[in-house]
Amino acid sequence: MNASNIKIPDKMLAVRQYKAGEKLTVESIDVPRPGPGEVLVKMAASPVNPSDLKLIGGGYLERSYPFTPGLEGSGTVVASGGGLLPRLRMGKQVACTPDPKGDGTWAQYMKTSAMRTVPLPPHIDPVQGSMMLVNPMTAMAFIAMAKTGKHRAMVNNAAASALGRMLIRLTGQYGIPLISIVRQESQVTELKNMGATHVLNSTHDAFETGLTRLSGQLDATLFLDAVTGAQTEQLLRAAPRGATLVAYARLSGEPIRVDPGDLIRDEKRIIGFQLGNWMETKSILYKLRFINRVKKQMGVALTTRVNRQFPLEAVESAISLYREHMSDGKMILLIEKKNQ
Numbered sequence: 001m002n003a004s005n006i007k008i009p010d011k012m013l014a015v016r017q018y019k020a021g022e023k024l025t026v027e028s029i030d031v032p033r034p035g036p037g038e039v040l041v042k043m044a045a046s047p048v049n050p051s052d053l054k055l056i057g058g059g060y061l062e063r064s065y066p067f068t069p070g071l072e073g074s075g076t077v078v079a080s081g082g083g084l085l086p087r088l089r090m091g092k093q094v095a096c097t098p099d100p101k102g103d104g105t106w107a108q109y110m111k112t113s114a115m116r117t118v119p120l121p122p123h124i125d126p127v128q129g130s131m132m133l134v135n136p137m138t139a140m141a142f143i144a145m146a147k148t149g150k151h152r153a154m155v156n157n158a159a160a161s162a163l164g165r166m167l168i169r170l171t172g173q174y175g176i177p178l179i180s181i182v183r184q185e186s187q188v189t190e191l192k193n194m195g196a197t198h199v200l201n202s203t204h205d206a207f208e209t210g211l212t213r214l215s216g217q218l219d220a221t222l223f224l225d226a227v228t229g230a231q232t233e234q235l236l237r238a239a240p241r242g243a244t245l246v247a248y249a250r251l252s253g254e255p256i257r258v259d260p261g262d263l264i265r266d267e268k269r270i271i272g273f274q275l276g277n278w279m280e281t282k283s284i285l286y287k288l289r290f291i292n293r294v295k296k297q298m299g300v301a302l303t304t305r306v307n308r309q310f311p312l313e314a315v316e317s318a319i320s321l322y323r324e325h326m327s328d329g330k331m332i333l334l335i336e337k338k339n340q
Helices: 050-056 084-089 135-148 162-174 185-193 207-218 230-238 260-266 275-280 284-297 312-324
Strands: 011-016 025-030 038-047 073-080 093-096 109-113 117-119 153-156 178-182 198-201 220-225 244-247 269-272 306-311 330-334
Touching (some): 038 084, 198 207, 207 230, 220 230, 230 244
Parallel strands (some): 220 244, 306 330
Antiparallel strands (some): 011 025, 038 330
């Protein structure tokens, strides 16, 4: 698509929310205009992620209302607000995320910082490209944390998720033993069929005993916790001395309650992880190399299953189906239509 040949309309369709937890609407609103350092992306596709559900439910990510949800997507840069990087991005197909306080990707156009766009490799289609900047980069960040922290093995719950499956493939490549935790016996079988070696069902009575024994045998000292709530205490009790637990989501919606003795006695610790914050601690050179590593794994270890695709106008149906079948693949909002 040649960006210079695209006529940018005055109006666009966008998903809007006026209050946390309220029903989403699809409305015609003004197309935003990029300022210095910013670009305008004509959106092609955007997934529904657990973080999106937390956002529209009024979770840990703050927004001013009304706003457009959507935390990642793909599209074509069609306008520049000025600056070297925005000009370099013109006409490029990119993966993109919104500015922290700006409107998101569930719209026909999105204005964002040029720094929040990454050109897509030619072999990556817009649907897979729309899912490049959250789960794939988080999975690669966890591998980097394991290597720099000299952790011999890892534990991850919510392992049947897209991110959990990526970690199974990546840890296999990097030779890092991984204990995957799921909630259904069918998921144990499914993950083992895709190559997972150690899979535990958290609903079994012997779960904590088995996790304690296996994490001790493997010296698994990096625990990745997407569930939090009551399971965090279980993970910490099972973790070997000196282990680090990384809270990176709150799928349970529950607060963490931990006996301080578990931390003090065995020198365990809990840290939070947010991809953007982690990336901000890295140098420009590190970021470039890191993104290149992610690109090379796209379509290989960092592939995401897609369940169904929906038009933007059917966003409520996409969300409803995703809530019921979160482990069966992503729901994609296919925003760009052939006649647009």
